[in-house]
Amino acid sequence: MRTVLATLASVLAAACAAQSQSTPETPLERAAEKTARAPFSSTYAAPVSAPTLIRNATVLTGTGARIDGGDVLLVDGRIAAVGQSLSAPEGATVIDASGRWVTPGLIDVHSHMGVYASPGTNSASDGNEATDPVTAQVWAEHSVWPQDPGLEAALQGGVTSLQILPGSANLIGGRGVTVKNVPATTYQAMKFPGAPHGLKMACGENPKRVYGRKGQLPSTRMGNVAGYRQAFADAQDYMESWKEYDTKLAKFEKDKAGGDEEATPPKPPKRDLQLESLAEVMRGNLLVHNHCYRADEMATMLDVAQEFGFKIAAFHHGVETYKLAGRLAQEGVCGALWADWWGFKMEAYDGIQENIAFVDAPEGGCAIVHSDSEEGIQRLNQEAAKAMTRGNLAGFSIAPERAVRWITANPAKSLGILDQTGTLEAGKMADVIIWNGTPFSVYALADQVFVDGVLLYDRAHPAARPRSDFSL
Amino acid sequence: MKKLALLAVALLLAPGLAAAQDILVRGARVHTAASAGTLQNADVLVQDGRIAAVGSNLAAPAGATVIEAEGRPLTPGLFGGITQIGLEEVNLEPSTNDAELKLTAPAWQHMWRPEFDVTPAFNSRSIVLAVMRIEGVTWGTIAPLAAGSVVIGQGAAVTLDGRYDAALPGSNTLFVNWGSAGHGASGGSRAAQYMLFDQAIREVREPGSSAAAALLQPEGRAALKGYLAGGRVVFHVERASDIRQVVRFARARGMKPVIAGGSEAWVVARELAEAGVPVILDPLENLPNDFDKLGARFDNAKILNEAGVRIAFSQTDSFHLRKNRQLAGNAVAHGLPWEAALAAITSAPADIFGVGAARGRIEPGQTADLVLWSGDPLEVTTVAEQVWIAGNAVSMRSRQTELRDRYLERLRSGATD
Numbered sequence: 006m007r008t009v010l011a012t013l014a015s016v017l018a019a020a021c022a023a024q025s026q027s028t029p030e031t032p033l034e035r036a037a038e039k040t041a042r043a044p045f046s047s048t049y050a051a052p053v054s055a056p057t058l059i060r061n062a063t064v065l066t067g068t069g070a071r072i073d074g075g076d077v078l079l080v081d082g083r084i085a086a087v088g089q090s091l092s093a094p095e096g097a098t099v100i101d102a103s104g105r106w107v108t109p110g111l112i113d114v115h116s117h118m119g120v121y122a123s124p125g126t127n128s129a130s131d132g133n134e135a136t137d138p139v140t141a142q143v144w145a146e147h148s149v150w151p152q153d154p155g156l157e158a159a160l161q162g163g164v165t166s167l168q169i170l171p172g173s174a175n176l177i178g179g180r181g182v183t184v185k186n187v188p189a190t191t192y193q194a195m196k197f198p199g200a201p202h203g204l205k206m207a208c209g210e211n212p213k214r215v216y217g218r219k220g221q222l223p224s225t226r227m228g229n230v231a232g233y234r235q236a237f238a239d240a241q242d243y244m245e246s247w248k249e250y251d252t253k254l255a256k257f258e259k260d261k262a263g264g265d266e267e268a269t270p271p272k273p274p275k276r277d278l279q280l281e282s283l284a285e286v287m288r289g290n291l292l293v294h295n296h297c298y299r300a301d302e303m304a305t306m307l308d309v310a311q312e313f314g315f316k317i318a319a320f321h322h323g324v325e326t327y328k329l330a331g332r333l334a335q336e337g338v339c340g341a342l343w344a345d346w347w348g349f350k351m352e353a354y355d356g357i358q359e360n361i362a363f364v365d366a367p368e369g370g371c372a373i374v375h376s377d378s379e380e381g382i383q384r385l386n387q388e389a390a391k392a393m394t395r396g397n398l399a400g401f402s403i404a405p406e407r408a409v410r411w412i413t414a415n416p417a418k419s420l421g422i423l424d425q426t427g428t429l430e431a432g433k434m435a436d437v438i439i440w441n442g443t444p445f446s447v448y449a450l451a452d453q454v455f456v457d458g459v460l461l462y463d464r465a466h467p468a469a470r471p472r473s474d475f476s477l
Numbered sequence: 478m479k480k481l482a483l484l485a486v487a488l489l490l491a492p493g494l495a496a497a498q499d500i501l502v503r504g505a506r507v508h509t510a511a512s513a514g515t516l517q518n519a520d521v522l523v524q525d526g527r528i529a530a531v532g533s534n535l536a537a538p539a540g541a542t543v544i545e546a547e548g549r550p551l552t553p554g555l556f557g558g559i560t561q562i563g564l565e566e567v568n569l570e571p572s573t574n575d576a577e578l579k580l581t582a583p584a585w586q587h588m589w590r591p592e593f594d595v596t597p598a599f600n601s602r603s604i605v606l607a608v609m610r611i612e613g614v615t616w617g618t619i620a621p622l623a624a625g626s627v628v629i630g631q632g633a634a635v636t637l638d639g640r641y642d643a644a645l646p647g648s649n650t651l652f653v654n655w656g657s658a659g660h661g662a663s664g665g666s667r668a669a670q671y672m673l674f675d676q677a678i679r680e681v682r683e684p685g686s687s688a689a690a691a692l693l694q695p696e697g698r699a700a701l702k703g704y705l706a707g708g709r710v711v712f713h714v715e716r717a718s719d720i721r722q723v724v725r726f727a728r729a730r731g732m733k734p735v736i737a738g739g740s741e742a743w744v745v746a747r748e749l750a751e752a753g754v755p756v757i758l759d760p761l762e763n764l765p766n767d768f769d770k771l772g773a774r775f776d777n778a779k780i781l782n783e784a785g786v787r788i789a790f791s792q793t794d795s796f797h798l799r800k801n802r803q804l805a806g807n808a809v810a811h812g813l814p815w816e817a818a819l820a821a822i823t824s825a826p827a828d829i830f831g832v833g834a835a836r837g838r839i840e841p842g843q844t845a846d847l848v849l850w851s852g853d854p855l856e857v858t859t860v861a862e863q864v865w866i867a868g869n870a871v872s873m874r875s876r877q878t879e880l881r882d883r884y885l886e887r888l889r890s891g892a893t894d
Binding site for chain 2: 449
């Protein structure tokens with residue numbers, strides 16, 4: 006509990022620090038200053054909802070606490086209170102949740118919904134810009150098809166927010182987008198307000214296989230590393246050229262203000278969308294989500310990050326993270342993992358079922374259950390249950406109130422949205438699930454799923470659940 | 478001496494089987510997966526690798542190992558589904574993968590090779606076997622895999638206890654892709670699958686009838702002939718209209734069809750029940766992943782079961798094969814009765830693959846493939862505590878448990894990474 010609060014505080018502090026630094030630095034931000042709405046920004050606004058009081062449930066708050074006989078009050082799309090014997094405001098819908106469990110809405114940090122949608126047609130295969138090993142300039146959101154029927158299935162499984170990432174064909178695959186799992190016609194209307202972009206990077210077999218076949222760099226792991234480093238070195242140079250421009254511009258403005266009629270404005274450098282993304286990583290405004298299976302390669306990536314002064318938010322798919330759990334905890338890097346995937350390729354050969362428990366164990370450890378799968382995203386709770394079970398058998402002591410953080414608070418932390426969602430704490434978004442029993446069961450089903458206080462899925466009323474245009 | 482040392486090493490490396498002895502499991506919640514259903518506080522006696530008796534207050538023969546179950550569940554060893562276990566050590570490493578025949582040719586001169594049988598390639602010493610065995614999966618079906626073929630080849634049910642001759646007698650099966658699964662190999666139209674299959678049948682029944690561009694080799698004709706005389710043929714097919722067509726097509730030509738996949742089987746449930754055609758499905762398939770699966774839904778298993786169709790469960794990945802009981806648990810969450818879900822990973826697949834007289838149930842005379850569980854066997858928080866195959870206690874170790882223990886020790890000693 007104390008650990009979680011401490012972590013929360015440090016994340017909030019980091020978020021604030023990032024905020025104060027983010028004066029409009031990129032051309033996109035500069036453009037945004039002149040308009041009411043920044044291009045590509047969120048247009049999501051939660052609909053008005055009546056207050057709801059959920060009563061007498063087993064509440065897992067996501068902060069590490071469990072409240073038996075607990076109440077959760079949702080008002081105006083936010084969590085108003087969590088505790089016991091709360092009183093219902095006037096006009097509130099009161100739900101008797103006796104015998105049922107309540108958790109924060111689940112968050113999947115690794116999804117390809119909408120970029121590799123169902124059905125998997127040639128037309129909609131939009132997740133990998135596999136034409137160059139570095140495509141930091143592409144944004145997954147520009148491929149997202151909001152009618153992917155996988156989204157409504159994920160909602161039925163309790164997923165209220167998710168990060169949609171480019172695939173792993175490239176060393177640097179592009180920007181990921183965090184969305185709320187709400188039915189919408191445009192991706193902007195799903196986009197999580199204020200969430201930072203992710204940047205997808207990939208270690209190991211995939212990039213070297215894809216480009217090695219084409220007879221170009223990278224065809225080896227050393228080629229991979231050279232590729233990341235050169236890309237960031239180019240971005241440093243790019244940042245330098247903008248800095249020079251800013252200096253010249255400041256001088257020009259000063260000279261002009263001083264009455265120098267001859268002063269000519271400097272010519273800005275050409276915008277380079279790829280280097281802009283990488284510069285944003287180094288400024289701390291983009292969070293690196295790094296597909297990386299093997300422990301030795303993770304250690305290499307930590308060195309790359311150190312060389313260029315950025316931080317890796319999470320290693321994804323790290324089936325060998327258990328070999329490096331202490332180091333990751335020390336460096337504040339999350340492990341976004343499967344409960345038991347392994348074996349399908351050499352870099353997945355050493356997978357074990359206790360991986361998540363290992364990552365969770367050290368002080369400051371940040372374990373996340375992720376899906377990378379339209380099937381798995383529907384049952385993150387079951388995957389967490391498997392990992393918890395294996396951890397406990399191996400001698401770790403993991404209660405449900407701790408394990409639930411793997412699918413709520415920890416993914417929120419890695420996405421930079423923990424100040425908004427991921428736990429049941431007053432003031433946060435009312436993203437809440439009522440389960441038919443313990444969520445740590447194969448028989449668990451979400452009875453009701455609230456997103457920003459709006460009851461979006463109700464198992465008792467299947468006809469009212471969201472259905473994409475495709476599902477009609 | 479050298480020879481002896483080698484022998485000792487071989488014994489050490491051999492799958493962890495203790496010598497068979499009499500075993501009495503006492504006081505278990507016995508899920509027989511047979512007509513007896515679930516027996517509370519029951520005993521199971523194993524002698525000579527077979528189940529000798531099931532009942533209460535059974536006496537332990539002299540020298541028998543007695544296991545006090547203390548009410549824990551005992552089930553038959555589980556079916557792992559149709560996968561490539563033992564045929565692929567690492568999926569993406571071609572040198573370790575023997576599941577697919579790639580004698581490539583342009584489609585118009587593509588040969589059908591029903592004589593391709595993967596069972597001789599089965600590696601009983603694969604590390605994957607131990608990983609799955611200790612999760613209670615004692616047998617499964619191995620099948621060839623080929624996205625670019627209609628007739629893929631033959632496979633069989635295998636025991637996972639590590640013996641070299643693992644194929645179970647009477648379980649040989651022909652595997653066929655149908656609908657969009659076989660699209661690429663039938664000239665871009667699923668209609669041509671019927672045309673080509675009939676051409677192949679004609680080549681079998683009237684050798685010499687075909688022109689130079691025959692589909693089958695003489696060995697292929699011989700192999701297919703057996704399947705046209707009541708042989709078991711698994712069709713990987715998803716769309717309702719294709720299921721209906723292919724069942725009629727196969728039965729009219731003497732085959733005994735089994736549907737695998739069957740996302741839309743629920744639509745034609747009554748016809749399948751009437752024809753006695755079983756369906757091997759994945760209850761987690763609820764999305765329209767392609768246009769053959771637009772009708773996929775969570776309660777496919779429930780609807781088929783209610784209609785009287787025999788169902789079994791399988792996902793398709795060798796490395797996820799231990800997940801089969803999670804599939805069964807989810808089917809229960811979506812309305813399938815618990816006993817039917819257990820049957821779908823034990824007795825039903827045993828019957829479908831022709832080994833039901835020897836495996837899949839806890840009944841006297843059956844091979845003693847047994848699993849003692851920590852709790853509800855379909856629950857994700859339950860683990861297999863002890864597995865027996867043919868009466869032998871399986872060593873509950875795998876490469877994964879070795880890795881776990883090595884790094885547990887390092888974590889506990891506070892070693893820096």
